[in-house]
Amino acid sequence: MSVILLGHQKGGVGKSTTAVNLAVALSIEMFKGDTKNILLIDADPQATLYRWSQRREDAGLISFPCIRLEGNITQQIKRESEKYEYVIVDAAGRDSREMRSAMLASDIMLMPTKASRADLELLEHMAETVEMSRDYNPNLKVGVFINMTPTNSQAEKITAKKLLKEFPEFKLMSTTISDRKAYRDSFSSAKGVHEWKDSKAKSELSCLLQEVVNVIR
Numbered sequence: 001m002s003v004i005l006l007g008h009q010k011g012g013v014g015k016s017t018t019a020v021n022l023a024v025a026l027s028i029e030m031f032k033g034d035t036k037n038i039l040l041i042d043a044d045p046q047a048t049l050y051r052w053s054q055r056r057e058d059a060g061l062i063s064f065p066c067i068r069l070e071g072n073i074t075q076q077i078k079r080e081s082e083k084y085e086y087v088i089v090d091a092a093g094r095d096s097r098e099m100r101s102a103m104l105a106s107d108i109m110l111m112p113t114k115a116s117r118a119d120l121e122l123l124e125h126m127a128e129t130v131e132m133s134r135d136y137n138p139n140l141k142v143g144v145f146i147n148m149t150p151t152n153s154q155a156e157k158i159t160a161k162k163l164l165k166e167f168p169e170f171k172l173m174s175t176t177i178s179d180r181k182a183y184r185d186s187f188s189s190a191k192g193v194h195e196w197k198d199s200k201a202k203s204e205l206s207c208l209l210q211e212v213v214n215v216i217r
Contacts, residue, residue, distance in 0.1 A: 001081045002216045005089045005106040007099045009129075010122050014112040014147045014177070016048040017187055018208075019090040023064055024192025025209045026086055033062065037085040040066040043073055043098040049090040056190035073098055077105035095129065103133040103140060107216050111170070112147035112177070115156035120163045127169040141215050145173035145208060151180065171215065175208040 004022065006015040019040065027035045042050040053066035065084070069076050073089075081087045089106065091099040103109055111126065113119050123144070130142050144167075146160045157176055164172045177183075182198030193201040 001085060001087070002108075003077060003081050003087045003089065003106040004212060004216075005091060005099075005102050005109040006112070007089075007091045007093070007102065007109050008111045008113065008122075009093050009095045009099075009126060010113075010119065011093045013114060013119065014183075015093070016044070016052070016090050017183055018110065018112055018147070018177075019049055019088050020052050020187060021183070021192040021194070021205050022209060022212070023088050024194045025205045027062075027064075028194045029206065029209065031085075035062050035064045038064055039080055039084040039087045040064050041073075041077065041080065041087060041089040042066065042068045043070065043102060044090055044092040045070070046092075052187065052190055059190050061190060069098070071097060072101045074101045074104045077102060081105070095125075100129065100133065103130075104137045106137070106140060108141045108143060108212060110212065111142065111144045113144055113160070115146050115149050115160040117159070117163070120160055123164070123167050123170070127167050130169045142170050143173045143212065143215055144170040146176040148179040149176050151178045173208065173211050175204060175211055177204050177208065 006019045023038050026038055031037055050068050057063040089102050091102045134140055149157055180201045182193050182196050182201040186193050186196040193205055
């Protein structure tokens with residue numbers, strides 16, 4: 001059993017989109033399309049992940065088990081993780097109680113970040129939060145990946161990777177996720193890019209998934 005947390009103090013970095021795409025990729029690549037081994041936990045008041053799950057069910061697609069939690073969710077996550085192979089948690093940002101408590105029950109926290117300096121500078125505060133969490137969950141791994149990068153430029157990626165080296169608390173993932181229309185369109189249709197028609201987006205998610213699995217192992 002493995003718990004994957006999507007967390008960041010900043011909103012709009014793509015946590016929910018990454019959560020659904022990892023879930024779909026896991027189901028297709030590891031369970032031949034079966035979803036019953038993967039639990040989605042929406043721990044964000046915006047309920048983006050939960051609404052995606054409901055739309056998926058309404059559309060007649062194979063649905064994922066999905067629940068909503070709030071407050072101190074450490075023990076709930078631990079209990080649920082005993083029933084599933086993978087648990088994917090989408091936690092509220094803004095240094096929320098949900099994010100901090102989820103960190104105590106997770107194997108890995110994935111932090112999407114945009115490549116701008118303004119976004120990257122927020123990692124300093126997150127580094128402090130990670131160190132505090134490791135006092136109670138010393139095995140917590142934290143992977144940062146650059147999200148929503150321009151498809152026609154490498155400059156931002158290079159700058160971001162250079163800045164991220166200043167934070168040894170995080171593992172910089174090799175995979176970068178581009179700003180592709182396929183992510184928005186598939187999400188709107190309650191699907192993941194593995195169920196869409198953009199092979200480049202699917203390849204990116206496959207690479208990210210493999211990195212996550214390797215880190216957990």
